[in-house]
Amino acid sequence: MLTYTTYSEAGGVGKTTLASNLADAHGQHDRDVLVIDLDPQNGSLTYLLGVDAPRDDSNADNIARHLIDRPKGAFEDLILETPFGFDLVPSHNMLENLADLLTRAASMAEDLGEEFERHDQLRQVLLNADIPEKYDTIVVDPPATAGPHLYNAIGATRSLVIPLEPTGKGMQSIEGLQDVVQGFEETVGVTVGVLAVVPNGVGRTTDQQHYLTRIRELGYDAPVAIGERSSLFEGCWDKQTTAFAYVNEYRSRKRDHEMETLEQLHELASHLEEVSA
Template sequence: MLTYTTYSEAGGVGKSTLTANLADAHAQQGRDVLVVDLDPQQGSLTYLLGITAPRDDGEADNIARHLIDRPKGNFTDLIHETPFDFDIVPSHNMLESLPKLLTKAEDMAEDLGESFDTNDRLQQVLADANIPDEYDTVIIDPPATAGPHLYNALSATRSLVLPVEPTGKGIQSVEGIQDMVMNLETALEIDIGVLAIIPNGVGQTTNQEQYLEQIRELGYHAPIVLRDRSSLFEGCWDKRCTAFYYVGYHRNRRRDYEVGTLDKIRDLAAHIQVVGDQ
């Protein structure tokens, strides 16, 4: 089973956009794909994919309720089909309070003499719902901050795919990846693999090419480079769809550079499958 978390410590680097398009590419390659949106922000993966879910209804069942062991139904009832041949567990506003809710749930379990690992809840929820039997690919999209959302995502997936900006700030984040991964492994007491680093939004300047070379010298997998495709990806958010769907149904003429970008995303998905399945 292929599982990974798409993550960046910096916001605005295309994390959710990349997640949606990788899910689409995996599905095109015959895989049964589930994405789990753990990001409580309004402009999240759930929004991008056009999923209508009662995210502001505190009485509705949602992913946060299952993580604190207070569900109102079966986990599988949370799963929505998308128009892009993969499924999603949508986000909910209750995720904003997840740290506090998990602490309360842990305290209650302790009072009852029960075990409750706040960082391992998502893995347990997915296992109890037989998700590994139903899907061969699970991608989790947490917010761009360290905390229980990220910790649960990593405990469930043990792998990372990291979009970065090839800028001065971006290369600093790349240089810090090894420390970040080691710190997460120590905190969670697990091994975490980096399946790929994805330079995203790359321009044509000499400095950016130098940053890309530095990324390669650091020894990480950078199987593709995504050039600046603002028009394409902004169009995806406007129409609330993946780039594959946008090019196929919303572009009135073929743009070879966009078709090339889609091919690169397919290549990236194939690379992740090979590395992740090893």
């Protein structure tokens, strides 16, 4: 089974865009894919995919309620089909208060003499709903900042896929990645693997090629390096779709560099599937 969290230390490096397109590619590879959106921001994966979810309805059942063991229905009822061949558990505004909700739930459990591990809730929810029996690929997209959303994602998936902007700032983050992963392991209490680092927005300058070499020297797998594709990916956000659907539906002429990017996404998805086999 393939499970991973898309992670970046900062926003704006294509984390959510990568999650949506990898999910699409996995689905095209005849895999049963579930994507879980743990990001409370309005510009989250749920928005990108154009999914109509009741994120403003405080009375609606949602992922946050399940994480604090106060669901209003079955977890399966949260799962929505997307037009892209994979399923989605959408975000909800209640996730904005997840830290406080988990703290209160843990306090109540302690008062009742019950166990409640705040960073293991997502994994428990998925197991209790038999999700690993129904899907062979699970992708979780949390916010970039450290906190209960990210820790629950890591606790459930145990693996990271990391988009990286090949700049001096981006390389500074990758140089310290081992310490970051170790911190996750100590916080969550699990062993965490880095399945791939994905340079995104790569040009052909000497410095950027040096960055690619350095990533591999540090021992991280970088199967593909995606070029600067702002027109393609901004178009995805504008039309609320994946790159594959955007090229098929909104490009009257197939552009070689965009078709190359789609092939790279397939290559990356296949690599992740092989690693998990």
